[in-house]
Amino acid sequence: MAILEVQNLRKSFGSTLVLDDISFTMEKGAVLSLIGSSGSGKTTLLRCLNFLEQPDSGIIRVNGETLLDAAAATASDFHRNLRLKRLHFGLVFQSFNLFPQYTALENVMLAEKLLAREQPDWKERKAARLQEIQAHAESLLADMGLKDRMNNYPHQLSGGQCQRVAIARALALNPDILCFDEPTSALDPELTGEVLRVIRSLASLHTTMIIVTHEMSFARDVADHIIFLDSGKICEEGTPEEVFGNPQQERTRQFLSNYAQQ
Amino acid sequence: MSFGEQLPIVFSALNTGFLQTMRLFLITLVGALPLGMLLAIGEMSRFRLLRTIIKTVVWIIRGSPLMIQLLIIFYFPGLVFNTPLWGSGESGRLAAASVAFIINYACYFCEIFRGGIQSIPVGQEEAGLVLGMKPTQIFFRVKLLQVIKAILPPISNEIITLVKDTSLARIIALQEIIWAGQAFMKGSRGISGVIWPLFFTGVYYLAFTGILTLLFGRLEKKLSFFR
Ligand SMILES: Nc1ncnc2c1ncn2[C@@H]1O[C@H](COP(=O)(O)OP(=O)(O)O)[C@@H](O)[C@H]1O
Numbered sequence: 147m148a149i150l151e152v153q154n155l156r157k158s159f160g161s162t163l164v165l166d167d168i169s170f171t172m173e174k175g176a177v178l179s180l181i182g183s184s185g186s187g188k189t190t191l192l193r194c195l196n197f198l199e200q201p202d203s204g205i206i207r208v209n210g211e212t213l214l215d216a217a218a219a220t221a222s223d224f225h226r227n228l229r230l231k232r233l234h235f236g237l238v239f240q241s242f243n244l245f246p247q248y249t250a251l252e253n254v255m256l257a258e259k260l261l262a263r264e265q266p267d268w269k270e271r272k273a274a275r276l277q278e279i280q281a282h283a284e285s286l287l288a289d290m291g292l293k294d295r296m297n298n299y300p301h302q303l304s305g306g307q308c309q310r311v312a313i314a315r316a317l318a319l320n321p322d323i324l325c326f327d328e329p330t331s332a333l334d335p336e337l338t339g340e341v342l343r344v345i346r347s348l349a350s351l352h353t354t355m356i357i358v359t360h361e362m363s364f365a366r367d368v369a370d371h372i373i374f375l376d377s378g379k380i381c382e383e384g385t386p387e388e389v390f391g392n393p394q395q396e397r398t399r400q401f402l403s404n405y406a407q408q
Numbered sequence: 409m410s411f412g413e414q415l416p417i418v419f420s421a422l423n424t425g426f427l428q429t430m431r432l433f434l435i436t437l438v439g440a441l442p443l444g445m446l447l448a449i450g451e452m453s454r455f456r457l458l459r460t461i462i463k464t465v466v467w468i469i470r471g472s473p474l475m476i477q478l479l480i481i482f483y484f485p486g487l488v489f490n491t492p493l494w495g496s497g498e499s500g501r502l503a504a505a506s507v508a509f510i511i512n513y514a515c516y517f518c519e520i521f522r523g524g525i526q527s528i529p530v531g532q533e534e535a536g537l538v539l540g541m542k543p544t545q546i547f548f549r550v551k552l553l554q555v556i557k558a559i560l561p562p563i564s565n566e567i568i569t570l571v572k573d574t575s576l577a578r579i580i581a582l583q584e585i586i587w588a589g590q591a592f593m594k595g596s597r598g599i600s601g602v603i604w605p606l607f608f609t610g611v612y613y614l615a616f617t618g619i620l621t622l623l624f625g626r627l628e629k630k631l632s633f634f635r
């Protein structure tokens with residue numbers, strides 16, 4: 147069964163149609179790369195999946211569970227259990243959005259801690275739970291190569307380190323699908339490598355990911371499936387070999403050749 | 409009376425006046441900070457009418473002199489409705505001054521709070537939402553400290569201005585420290601025609617604003633661990 151099914155997703159802002167009838171599915175452990183020129187709707191698609199935007203129509207299903215059926219949903223349906231629905235997805239932002247007043251470790255721990263507090267047995271098990279949560283956060287940060295940076299505040303870290311903290315933070319709640327919105331676009335070129343390396347290692351661990359990126363060689367490398375978005379429509383999709391090696395659409399060839407020239 | 413004999417009399421009067429200054433200062437803070445917060449929340453609410461009302465009130469209060477507001481609030485009930493709401497004594501004057509100051513300063517605080525809250529990048533809220541946090545958790549755990557850090561400089565400015573603004577209550581004869589110092593010019597407690605007590609009132613203000621400046625400096629430093 148597909149881990150993610152998106153059907154006929156549509157979203158407009160005012161009179162501009164930003165996502166036009168988007169449908170795709172993903173298997174567990176797969177890596178999907180979303181490419182497309184700026185303004186094509188990539189960010190909006192990720193924001194819909196993370197319930198930061200309310201689609202006008204369409205269906206979002208995770209593990210067979212319908213999280214959103216815009217046709218049936220009223221505004222209040224959309225907002226019901228919004229927090230639980232969001233937990234199926236993680237989102238890594240282009241601009242990191244770390245919490246500046248917390249250390250790297252605290253950034254990673256915060257959400258899990260707040261969720262744990264809602265458990266009925268929190269009071270009795272507080273100390274043990276906190277220890278578990280801290281150990282979990284520490285191991286995530288260590289996986290990101292930040293073992294000796296855990297107690298630094300975001301302003302004491304480089305952009306690449308910040309983004310790796312943000313990835314650890316997104317992983318802390320074990321989302322089914324981890325989304326990245328141009329994770330290296332805000333970074334100096336010499337720092338993109340360390341972030342891409344981390345994402346590659348997540349792919350090798352079969353983390354289900356949707357990655358919006360302008361790093362074409364990285365997308366080709368890491369993704370199992372490519373979707374090329376153009377003006378809110380899926381213009382072309384397929385394996386990296388198909389889309390990069392033998393694009394069928396004129397628009398795709400145009401887009402890719404712009405990149406090849408750079 | 410020699411200068412040496414005048415000194416303790418003057419200081420005792422100035423201390424009494426300063427106590428009244430402090431009362432007005434503290435009452436204003438205790439009232440205006442929460443009221444300003446409520447106004448700020450209202451100004452950001454979904455209800456357009458509420459926003460418009462608050463914006464208008466804030467504009468009127470910030471756009472006109474506190475002196476006028478004091479006079480109106482103190483004299484209006486008695487002169488127009490023939491009900492001297494505030495009584496005639498010192499406690500009535502303090503009550504009227506407190507109301508005028510609280511309203512006035514709440515409007516200034518409101519704008520500072522609103523600006524501070526709106527200065528937090530929307531990405532902070534979205535990062536919290538995506539991590540499954542509730543809006544209240546996002547406000548208290550993520551935004552609040554950042555807001556406090558952002559508003560500390562303008563708030564401390566406003567509070568130091570308040571220390572000096574309390575002297576405006578002199579216009580409704582509140583017996584604060586300027587009133588006390590001025591009394592020795594006209595004549596009070598056997599001393600008259602001297603202006604030096606007025607200079608001493610300045611020293612009280614300087615000392616108090618000095619202490620506040622140090623205090624806020626220390627707070628700012630405390631919050632400098634993040635950016
Ligand atoms: N909140 C919004 N309000 C109005 N228009 C928006 C909003 N967000 C995005 N858009 C518009 O939607 C289109 C797609 O934007 P976006 O999803 O950010 O594209 P991409 O991430 O591919 O660059 C753009 O034309 C953008 O101007």
Ligand SMILES: [Mg+2]
Nearest residue numbers: 188189190327
């Ligand atoms: Mg984008």
